[in-house]
Amino acid sequence: MFVYVIRRLLTAIPxxxxxxxxxxxxxxxxxxxxxxxxxxxxxxxxxxxEAQFGLGDPLWLQYVNYLKNLLHGNxxxxxxxxxxxxxxxxxxxxxISIQLGFSALxxxxxxxxxxxxxxxxxxxxxGDYSVIALATAGSxxxxxVIAPVIQLLFGLTxxxxxxxxxxxxxxxxxxxxxxxxxxxxxxxxxxxxRGSMIESLRSNHIRTARALGLSDWSVVVKHALRGAVxxxxxxxxxxxxxxxxxxxxxxxxxxxPGVGRYFVDAALNRDYTLVMGxxxxxxxxxxxxxxxxxxLYAFFDPRVRYD
Amino acid sequence: xxxxxxxxxxxxxxxWGDAWARLKAxxxxxxxxFYLIAMSxxxxxxxxxxxxxxxxxxxxxxxxxxxxxxxxxxxxxxxxMNDAVRRMRVDVKExxxxxxxxxxxxxxxxxxxxxxIRYLDRSDTFDNxxxxxxxxxxxxxxxxxxIKQQYFFFGTxxxxxxxLSRTLMAGRISLAIGLLAGIVAVVIGVVYGATAGFMGGKTxxxxxxxxxxxYSLPFIFFxxxxxxxxxxxxxxxxxxxxxxxxxxxxxIVRGQALSIRRQEYVQAAEALGVRSRGIVQRHVIPNLLGPxxxxxxxxxxxxxxxxxxxxxxxxxxxxxxxxxxxxISAGAKNIGTANWLLLFPAFFLVSTLFALNFxxxxxxxxxxxxxx
Numbered sequence: 001m002f003v004y005v006i007r008r009l010l011t012a013i014p015x016x017x018x019x020x021x022x023x024x025x026x027x028x029x030x031x032x033x034x035x036x037x038x039x040x041x042x043x044x045x046x047x048x049x050e051a052q053f054g055l056g057d058p059l060w061l062q063y064v065n066y067l068k069n070l071l072h073g074n075x076x077x078x079x080x081x082x083x084x085x086x087x088x089x090x091x092x093x094x095x096i097s098i099q100l101g102f103s104a105l106x107x108x109x110x111x112x113x114x115x116x117x118x119x120x121x122x123x124x125x126x127g128d129y130s131v132i133a134l135a136t137a138g139s140x141x142x143x144x145v146i147a148p149v150i151q152l153l154f155g156l157t158x159x160x161x162x163x164x165x166x167x168x169x170x171x172x173x174x175x176x177x178x179x180x181x182x183x184x185x186x187x188x189x190x191x192x193x194r195g196s197m198i199e200s201l202r203s204n205h206i207r208t209a210r211a212l213g214l215s216d217w218s219v220v221v222k223h224a225l226r227g228a229v230x231x232x233x234x235x236x237x238x239x240x241x242x243x244x245x246x247x248x249x250x251x252x253x254x255x256x257p258g259v260g261r262y263f264v265d266a267a268l269n270r271d272y273t274l275v276m277g278x279x280x281x282x283x284x285x286x287x288x289x290x291x292x293x294x295x296l297y298a299f300f301d302p303r304v305r306y307d
Numbered sequence: 308x309x310x311x312x313x314x315x316x317x318x319x320x321x322x323w324g325d326a327w328a329r330l331k332a333x334x335x336x337x338x339x340x341f342y343l344i345a346m347s348x349x350x351x352x353x354x355x356x357x358x359x360x361x362x363x364x365x366x367x368x369x370x371x372x373x374x375x376x377x378x379x380x381x382x383x384x385x386x387x388m389n390d391a392v393r394r395m396r397v398d399v400k401e402x403x404x405x406x407x408x409x410x411x412x413x414x415x416x417x418x419x420x421x422x423x424i425r426y427l428d429r430s431d432t433f434d435n436x437x438x439x440x441x442x443x444x445x446x447x448x449x450x451x452x453x454i455k456q457q458y459f460f461f462g463t464x465x466x467x468x469x470x471l472s473r474t475l476m477a478g479r480i481s482l483a484i485g486l487l488a489g490i491v492a493v494v495i496g497v498v499y500g501a502t503a504g505f506m507g508g509k510t511x512x513x514x515x516x517x518x519x520x521x522y523s524l525p526f527i528f529f530x531x532x533x534x535x536x537x538x539x540x541x542x543x544x545x546x547x548x549x550x551x552x553x554x555x556x557x558x559i560v561r562g563q564a565l566s567i568r569r570q571e572y573v574q575a576a577e578a579l580g581v582r583s584r585g586i587v588q589r590h591v592i593p594n595l596l597g598p599x600x601x602x603x604x605x606x607x608x609x610x611x612x613x614x615x616x617x618x619x620x621x622x623x624x625x626x627x628x629x630x631x632x633x634x635i636s637a638g639a640k641n642i643g644t645a646n647w648l649l650l651f652p653a654f655f656l657v658s659t660l661f662a663l664n665f666x667x668x669x670x671x672x673x674x675x676x677x678x679x
Binding site: 018022023026027029030031032136140141142144145147148149151152156163248249252253263264267268279 | 520616656660
C-alpha cells in the first residue's frame with residue numbers, strides 16, 4: 001500500500017507538469033497583459049512594471065523562472081492586487097472556501113446517503129418517488145437560481161438568515177452558501193446511493209444474511225451499505241476537489257471572500273501568476289482526492305488490493 | 308365454400324418504430340416534448356405579439372410590478388403628469404380626469420408656448436395631447452391628453468423595459484445557443500470519436516490521450532480562455548461553448564465505434580465481403596445514432612446552463628441582447644426590490660431544463676431498453 005501511494009504521487013508529477021505548461025502558455029497566448037488597463041498607463045511606467053516582474057524577458061525564460069519559483073513553493077506576486085503574493089491570497093481565501101465546501105460535502109453525503117437508502121428500501125413506493133423527484137429537481141435547477149431563491153425566501157421573506165456576507169465566519173452566514181452548495185450534491189448522492197443500494201440488496205450475500213435471520217438494520221447498515229458506497233466514494237473524490245476550491249457562483253451571490261472568484265477575475269485581468277496559482281491548486285486538490293478515493297476503495301472493497 | 312378473410316401481410320415494426328412507441332408511452336417525456344415545442348413557439352412567435360419591444364425603455368414605468376390590469380394605475384397618473392408638466396417649466400393649477408382623458412390647467416409667469424403639449428405626448432403615460440384653450444393673457448391654458456393604456460404582465464426591469472418581451476427574446480437566444488452549440492459539440496465529438504475508434508491502434512491512443520489531457524484542465528479554465536480569445540462575440544460564443552463540450556461525446560462515440568466493430572454481425576458482413584463503406588452505412592451509423600441522439604438531448608440543457616453561467620459572470624450575451632442567464636443575473640441583484648425580475652426568467656429556464664431532461668431520459672429508455 002505504501003509503495004502504491006509513493007508510486008501514485010510520483011506519477012502525479014508529470015501530470016502536474018503538463019497542466020502547468022499548458023496553462024502557462026495558454027494564458028500567455030491570450031491577447032492583452034496585466035498592465036493593459038482602460039486608463040492606459042504611460043509607456044515608461046508600463047515598461048518599468050513589466051521589467052520589475054520580468055515580463056519583458058523571452059517567454060521561455062519566464063517559463064523556466066516560473067517553474068523554478070514553483071519548485072520552491074513560490075507562486076509569485078499578484079499583478080492586479082500588488083500588495084499580496086499569490087500565496088497570501090490563497091492563505092486568506094482557501095480556508096473559507098474549504099470550510100464551506102467541506103460542510104456542504106459532509107451534508108450531501110449524510111443526507112443524500114440516507115435519502116438514497118430510504119428510496120432503495122421503498123423501491124417503487126411513495127418514498128422512492130419523492131426522493132427521485134427531489135433528486136431530479138436538485139440536479140436540474142442550476143446553482144445561480146437556487147442561491148438567489150434561498151436569499152429571497154430565507155433572507156428577505158422570512159428574515160431567518162443574512163442575505164450575504166461572511167461576517168467573520170459566523171455560523172448563520174454560512175448556512176445559505178452551504179445549503180446552496182449541497183443541494184445539487186445531495187441530489188446526485190441520493191441518486192447514486194439509490195441505484196447502488198438496490199443492486200447491493202439483490203446480491204447473494206444479502207439473501208444469505210436475511211436467511212440467517214439478521215435484523216433489517218444489520219442487513220442494511222452492516223452488509224449492504226459496504227458494497228453500496230463504492231460508487232459514492234468514486235463520485236465524492238472529484239466532487240470534493242471541485243467544492244473545496246470554491247464556487248464562483250455561490251461566493252459571488254453570497255459575497256463570500258473565498259477563492260472561487262480568483263480564477264475568473266485573474267483570467268480576465270491577465271493576472272498571470274494568480275491564474276497559474278489557481279490552476280496548480282485545483283490540480284493538486286484533484287490529484288490528492290483521486291488518490292484518496294483509490295485508497296478508500298481498497299478499504300471498502302477487500303477485493304481491491306494495491307501491491 | 309367459405310370466404311377466407313383477407314388479411315394484410317404482417318408488417319414488422321422497425322427498431323425506430325419500436326422506440327417511438329416506447330417514447331409515446333412515457334407520459335413525462337411526451338408532456339415535456341409538447342411543453343418544449345410550446346415554449347419554442349412562444350419564444351419565437353411571442354415577441355411579435357407583445358406590444359412592447361424588448362429594447363424600448365419606458366421611463367415612467369421603471370420596476371413596475373407585474374399585473375394583469377392595465378397601467379397606469381390611478382395613483383401613477385398624477386406623478387407622470389407632474390413629470391411631464393415640470394419639463395414644460397409651468398405650474399399645474401388643477402387637473403381632473405374624465406374617462407380616458409386628463410384635463411390639466413397650467414399657469415406660468417411667462418406666456419405659454421402651444422408647442423409645450425409635446426411634453427405630454429413624449430411621456431409614456433399620455434397620448435393625443437391637445438391644447439383645449441388658452442386664457443386671454445396667454446399665462447394659463449387647459450391641456451388634455453389621453454391616458455395610454457399599457458399592459459406589463461411580467462412587470463418591467465430596472466430601466467423600464469417590458470420583462471415579458473425580454474423573457475421571450477431571452478428564450479430565443481438561450482434555446483438557439485443550446486441547439487447550435489449542442490450541434491457543434493456533437494459534430495466535433497462524433498467526428499473525433501469515430502475517427503479514433505475506426506483508426507484504432509496508435510492513432511486512437513494519441514487522440515484519446517489528448518482528450519485525457521483536456522479533461523484534466525479545469526473546465527472553467529477552458530471556457531474563460533475561449534471567451535478571452537474570442538471576445539464577447541455572440542456567434543463565437545456558440546462555437547466556444549460547443550468546442551468545450553465535445554469531450555464526452557468523443558469518448559462515447561469512440562467506445563461505441565470500437566464495440567460495434569467487434570460485433571459478430573459486423574464480422575459476418577466482413578466475411579460476406581461487404582465493403583467497409585457498406586458496413587459503416589448499414590451497421591455502424593444506425594447503431595451510433597441512438598447514443599448520439601440521447602447525448603445530444605442531455606447536452607442541450609448543459610449548454611443552456613453554461614451559457615447562463617457565463618452570462619451570469621458578465622461574459623456571455625451582452626446588453627441590450629439578452630438571455631435567460633442575463634435576466635436571472637439581473638434578477639439576483641434586485642431580489643430585495645423587484646423579485647419578479649428573478650422569478651419569471653428563472654421559471655422559464657428551470658421548466659425548460661426539466662422538460663429537456665425528461666425528454667433525454669425518455670429517449671434513453673426508448674432507444675436503449677436494456678439500461679432501464
